[in-house]
Amino acid sequence: MRHWDVMFETARGDLASWRGAFPTDPYETDRPLRSLLAGALPADRRTALEPVARAFGRNVVEVVAPCAQRYEHRAHLPELTRYDAAGRRVEQITFDPDYHTAGAVVWGSGLVAHSAQPGRAFEQATLLYLLSLEGEAGHACPAVCTIGLARALRRAASDEIRDRFLPGLVRTDYRTAERASQFLTEVQGGSDVGANATIAEPRADGSYALRGEKWFCSVADAEQFLVTARVPGAPAGTRGLGCFVMPRLLDGAPNGFALRRLKEKLGTRGMASGEMDLDGATAWPVGPVEHGFRTAVGVVLNTSRWMTAVGATGMMRRAYLEASAYARHRRAFGARIDEFPAVRAILAQLRVSWTGALHLVFALTALEDRIDAGTADEEAALYHRFLVNAAKYACSVDATGAVRQGIEVLGGNGTIEEFSVLPRLYRDSIVYESWEGTHNVLVAQILADLRRLPVLDVVAGRLGQLCRSAGSAAGAQARAQLDRGLEEARRAMEDPDHGARFFRHTLDRLMTVARVAYLLDAGEELAAEHLLAAPLRDPDAAMAARVDALAQGE
Structure with a gap:
């Protein structure tokens, strides 16, 4: 072969190796996820969940992914049929057949069916997180909306209305299930x-x-x-x-x-x-x-906000997997691109964004589990009121940034729809940012809650305890940032003009501390330190060593 033909084939071989590097069992290879579940779930629930999560993760890779690649293409999008051939109004929507193939996998996992039983938030979060490695994929939103209505019927409706409408929503057979x-x-x-x-x-x-x-x-x-x-x-x-x-x-x-x-x-x-x-x-x-808005927000929208945060975190995980594997296989300027410090810095930030979000949303999931089971006390309910809005805001913002960074690692290839899933995830993540309340609406809601309920005291107590328990320099730094954030929040509560102008910045600080606190609690010291470091902090040897260690992670 001519030498340039060898070069072309070598480069294509590198790309093929990168494609083959995606895990066929994304549950088994996700150590932070498995560690979180091991610490949160009793043995019987974990034993029941793990084989389902493994099987579903493999199905997401082998079935949902290729199906979604087809039906998300502009030539295969849903179509509205207003009337049938006889002129009768039908208001039907037609999907590509692959859409239903993927739907059978999603509904068959039990993601939605768990809604029939109170307190199955960990199971649902795990399955949605694995599905979200493919973005919304046409089925995450339907599943979440179905879970929200099922919860509302189970928790708020009369027996007659619940018994009429709930059973159809919690079937695992996609052909007969009602969405x-x-x-x-x-x-x-x-x-x-x-x-x-x-x-x-x-x-x-x-x-x-x-x-x-x-x-x-x-x-x-x-x-x-x-x-x-x-x-x-x-x-x-x-x-x-x-x-x-x-x-x-x-x-x-x-x-x-x-x-x-x-x-x-x-x-x-x-x-x-x-x-x-x-x-x-x-x-x-x-x-x-007369309780309609309370039900719509307190059950349905809060369910969607929690699960939107979970889905955004799944997209961050995928962005990290795509970028880190690509960087290991792609060569430029005589070296693998993961050997370049600038690329390693992006990979480190991606890993920190994903793991920080993962620990945050599973802290929220623990609250969801107790609230749905009816076992949450008043303090847990107040903390949930804060975290469900704040996590949705923070994670959806972070997801768009993380996918954007993943695309940067892939370069021009990262903008090609057929080349990787990242362009689709980028489009989905921007939509996620507006679902269930825009950022400013959520920030305003949080501030209103702080003003009329003792929410800030609960936030201070919970996050402060996590920072103190870390017993490290990072824990002390996080506590100092928490104190500053609490002081800013109190000013925002007392001064309406200041709150309207600056509370979003304050919330950003508090949510950084929250992610750091949960990372420290999980023993993720390096990730916590990196997340805590100010963006404009002068680089030093410690930062370089931390970036290298994080970039070499899973």
Whole structure:
């Protein structure tokens, strides 16, 4: 062969080796995940979960990944059919067959079915995290929405409504399972749900007739819709909203709704999102109508915020795996690129971002497990109120940055859809940032909670204890940063103008301390030190050694 042909083939061989380096069992090779579960779960739950997680992880690699690569392509996206051949309204959404192949794997794992039993948050978080190695993949959002409605029905609905709607949601057979969606957003309000104008007119039989519009309807093909609507005579704002479950079909026909169109989104394209008109759609309340907003946020949206943080963390894990393996196999300027200090610095940061998020979201998962089981005390509930909003904000921001860094390691190849999963993850991660409340909305909610509830005292106590228990220089530094963050938070609570302008910066500081504290608690000293180091800190030999050690990690 000519020498340049040898060079071409060698380079292509390196790329093939990189592709083959992705773990076929992503659960077994994820030491931090397995360590977290070993410390958090009793032996019987861990023993039951591990073989399921291993099998599902392999199925994500072998089945979901190639399917998603096809149905996420622009030529194979969902399509809306308004009428059938006879001119009858059907409002059906058609998917590529591979979409359903992947769905059978996801539903068959039990990810959604665990919702039938209280206190299975660790199982669900583990499975969603493994699925999220492929991004949203068209099924993470439907699964999370179904889990949210199932929880709401189990925890808030009357026995009659629960028994009617819950069983179909918790089946493991994808062909017969019913999927759920949640339609809160309206065009005039967006995140300002208190501005919603869709109305719910009561009927004599206990049902309601819904009339209005919903602007962002993800999982538009679902069999059950969770919808917020304003009850006549109720107060203005969020207090006047009821929470309802609405079946897609009644007597085999669309239940008083029409889809205007499907959204062409930047990311999460395999899952159908649309706009919906409601004209007398029949729905039933999920719990007392006067508690509707409490149910929608306290159960449904909080479930989605927790699981969005989990999914974002799975994407960070994938970004690290892609970039670190590529750097080991790609050669440039006469060396493997993971030998270059600038690349090693990126790999170290990716590893720290992923592991910090992982420990944070599993601390949140522990709270979710207790709250769903009904065993959380008041302090745990207050800490959960803070962490569910703060973790969703922090992890979704970090995921976009981590995937962007992964693309940087791959260079121009990282921008090619067919070359790696990273472009799809990048698009998905940006969508994740807006799901279940934009960053500013979540930050404002956290600040409002601090002002009216003793949340900050609980945050100070929990994170302070973790920092003190570390007994290291990093622990002392984290405690100093925590004290500074608490002081800033108190000023934001007392001064409305200061809080509106600067609390987001304060929350960033507190969430950095939170990740550091949980890393220290897990014995991840190097990662904690690296995360704690200020971005503009003068580089020194200790930082260089830490980067090298982190870049060589798994």
